Amino acid sequence: MTLEAAEKKLIELALAKHNGIQTRAAKELGISERALRYKIKIKGSGNSKKEKNELNEEET
Numbered sequence: 001m002t003l004e005a006a007e008k009k010l011i012e013l014a015l016a017k018h019n020g021i022q023t024r025a026a027k028e029l030g031i032s033e034r035a036l037r038y039k040i041k042i043k044g045s046g047n048s049k050k051e052k053n054e055l056n057e058e059e060t
Contacts (some may be wrong), residue, residue, distance in 0.1 A: 008043050011036065 001009075010029065018024035026036040 004043065007039070011039060011043070 011025070014025035014028050015022070018028070022033055022036055022040075026033045029036065031039075
């Protein structure tokens, strides 16, 4: 797993844990809300089927 994939996975987990509330997810991750929104925009939220397939391929 690459560093980018690990970061994306942590963001997805934090968002899921906090029911998509970015403020709480960012606080848990130790980053600003703005940084979290940027990372979601650049790396994707992981919600699309294409993104999930790409993540699964990287894990194998």
